[in-house]
Amino acid sequence: MNFxxxxxxxxxxxxxxxxxxxxxxxxxxxxxxxxxxxxxxSGWLADRGIDTPRPIAEADVDALRGLRRQIRSVMEGSxxxxxxxxDEVVIACSVRPRVTFSKGVWRLSYVSAEDGVVAxxxxxxxxxxxxxLSESGRERFGTCSKxxxxxxxxxxxxxxxxxxxxxxxxxxxxxxAFRARQRGS
Numbered sequence: 001m002n003f004x005x006x007x008x009x010x011x012x013x014x015x016x017x018x019x020x021x022x023x024x025x026x027x028x029x030x031x032x033x034x035x036x037x038x039x040x041x042s043g044w045l046a047d048r049g050i051d052t053p054r055p056i057a058e059a060d061v062d063a064l065r066g067l068r069r070q071i072r073s074v075m076e077g078s079x080x081x082x083x084x085x086x087d088e089v090v091i092a093c094s095v096r097p098r099v100t101f102s103k104g105v106w107r108l109s110y111v112s113a114e115d116g117v118v119a120x121x122x123x124x125x126x127x128x129x130x131x132x133l134s135e136s137g138r139e140r141f142g143t144c145s146k147x148x149x150x151x152x153x154x155x156x157x158x159x160x161x162x163x164x165x166x167x168x169x170x171x172x173x174x175x176x177a178f179r180a181r182q183r184g185s
Contacts, residue, residue, distance in 0.1 A: 013128070014124075014128070015124045015125060015127040015128030015129075015131070016125075016128030016129065016131070016132055016154055017128070018048055018050075018121070018124050018125055018128065019071050019074075019075075019124075019125035019128045019129050020075075020152060020153060020154060021048060022064070022067065022068050022071050022121070022125060023068060023071045023072045023075055023151075023152045024151045024152060024165070025044065025068055026065075026068060028150045028151075029147075029148055029149065029150050035061060035064055035065055035068070036061075037058070037061060038055070038056040038057060038058055038060065038061055039056075041056045041060060041061050041064060042055070042056045045117065045121075050117070050120070050121065050124075052117045053115075053117070054117075056117065060116070060117055060118055063116075063118040064117075064118050064121065067089065067118055067121065067122055067125070070085040070086075070088055070089050071085075071089075071125055071129070072152065073085035074086050074129055074133075074141075075129075075138075075141045075143075075152045076141070076143060076152060079138065082133070082138060086126065086129060086130070086133075089122050089125075089126055090126055092122070093112045093114050093118070093119040093122035093123060093126075094112055094113035094114045094119070095110050095111070095112050095113075095119075095122060095123045095126045096110065096111060096112075096113060097109070097110055098110065098111045109127060110123045110124070110126050110127040110130070111123050132154065139155075139160060140154050140155045140156075140160070141153075141154060141155070142154075142155050142162060142163070143165075144163075144164050144165035144166075144169050145163040145164055145169075145173065146164055146165075146169040146170075146172065146173050149164075149165060149169050151165035151166075151169075152165070153165040153166075
C-alpha cells in the first residue's frame with residue numbers, strides 16, 4: 001500500500017478505512033457505543049456503502065462488536081497479538097482470496113465463504129489490514145495521543161509523524177497546549 005499517494009479511493013484504502021471505522025465504533029475513553037442496535041448498525045453500514053442482503057439482527061450486532069475487538073487487537077496489540085487476531089478473523093469467517101479480471105485489469109480481493117453481513121465486513125477489513133501489514137508493517141497504525149480520545153488511525157504521512165486520529169483532535173491538543181503555556185508565562 002503506497003502511503004505517498006493515499007487518496008482513500010482505491011479498494012485497499014477503502015477496506016482499511018472500514019477497518020479503522022469499525023475499530024473506532026466504540027469510544028474506549030467514555031464507553032459510548034455507536035453500534036447500539038440493529039438500526040444503528042444498518043445505518044453505520046449504509047454510511048459506508050455496504051449493502052445488506054437481509055435486515056440486521058441483534059446477533060449481527062454482537063458479532064460485529066466481536067469483530068471490532070479483534071480489529072482493535074490487530075491495530076493496538078503486539079505483533080503476536082495482531083497476527084493471532086487477524087488469523088482468528090480469517091478462520092472464523094472463512095476469508096479467502098479471489099482473483100478476478102474485469103475491464104482489462106486483474107484484481108485480488110478477499111471474500112467470505114460464509115453468508116452474512118459480518119462475514120462480508122470481515123472479508124473487507126482483512127483485505128485492508130493484510131495489505132497494510134504486508135507492505136508497511138504495524139508501524140503505520142497508531143492510537144490518538146489526545147488523552148480524551150484514544151481512537152486508532154493509520155499514519156499516511158511520508159515521515160510517519162502522525163500523532164492524532166484527526167485534525168480536530170490535533171487542533172484541540174494544540175490549543176490546550178498553547179493555553180497552558182500562556183497561563184504558565
